[in-house]
Amino acid sequence: DIQMTQSPSTLSASVGDRVTITCRASQSFSHWLAWYQQKPGKAPRLLIYEASSLESGVPSRFSGSGSGTEFTLTISSLQPDDFATYYCQQYSGFPYTFGQGTKVEIK
Amino acid sequence: QVQLQESGPGLVKPSQILSLTCAVSGGAVNNDDFYWSWIRQPPGKGLEWIGYIYYSGSTYYNPSLKSRLSLSLDTSKNQFSLRLTSVNAADSAVYYCARGLAAVKNFYMDVWGKGTTVTVSS
Numbered sequence: 001d002i003q004m005t006q007s008p009s010t011l012s013a014s015v016g017d018r019v020t021i022t023c024r025a026s027q028s029f030s031h032w033l034a035w036y037q038q039k040p041g042k043a044p045r046l047l048i049y050e051a052s053s054l055e056s057g058v059p060s061r062f063s064g065s066g067s068g069t070e071f072t073l074t075i076s077s078l079q080p081d082d083f084a085t086y087y088c089q090q091y092s093g094f095p096y097t098f099g100q101g102t103k104v105e106i107k
Numbered sequence: 108q109v110q111l112q113e114s115g116p117g118l119v120k121p122s123q124i125l126s127l128t129c130a131v132s133g134g135a136v137n138n139d140d141f142y143w144s145w146i147r148q149p150p151g152k153g154l155e156w157i158g159y160i161y162y163s164g165s166t167y168y169n170p171s172l173k174s175r176l177s178l179s180l181d182t183s184k185n186q187f188s189l190r191l192t193s194v195n196a197a198d199s200a201v202y203y204c205a206r207g208l209a210a211v212k213n214f215y216m217d218v219w220g221k222g223t224t225v226t227v228s229s
Contacts, residue, residue: 034215043219091213095169096156
């Protein structure tokens with residue numbers, strides 16, 4: 001299995017801050033990586049696919065980058081609606097696996 | 108716009124069978140552009156991908172569950188289902204169904220159901 005490790009596990013930030021979350025893979029792969037946002041009691045929401053492609057309807061302040069074993073999700077200017085938990089997920093090899101999540105909290 | 112809705116018992120006794128269904132509206136399950144997945148999330152924990160079923164009936168099961176898991180598709184009802192045998196407390200979770208959008212030989216999950224909570228307890 002490809003292990004996905006996110007850092008940090010928790011991030012405290014203020015509205016307007018630039019936020020970066022890192023996801024590292026135990027094996028190298030191209031760009032088969034997705035990012036999801038999850039709020040309490042809700043299903044995950046797709047933000048980014050193929051490492052850097054923005055899902056339709058997702059604000060442009062979200063962006064993704066990376067390949068190989070290191071990927072990042074960046075929120076250029078944190079908004080109140082962005083406080084949530086974020087997960088990366090690889091879909092390069094079966095079984096598909098998720099990172100453990102990064103909780104973005106209000107500072 | 109496609110929507111997914113999970114249904115099934117909220118409480119299952121240990122050693123019994125968990126059966127869940129995901130009803131798909133606004134799109135057909137027998138579409139070769141999509142893979143139909145199940146994902147679960149234990150209370151307070153992260154996400155675990157369970158497996159998928161394709162319109163052709165082909166499946167992939169997470170090895171962690173393979174011996175107990177079965178996925179099926181019912182095109183007449185436009186739904187797909189999960190069956191997990193010999194459940195125990197570790198199977199207590201929110202279970203999500205999701206649509207996987209094909210990207211070459213892979214897929215990413217672009218539409219999710221709202222989830223259904225399953226508790227395994229006597």
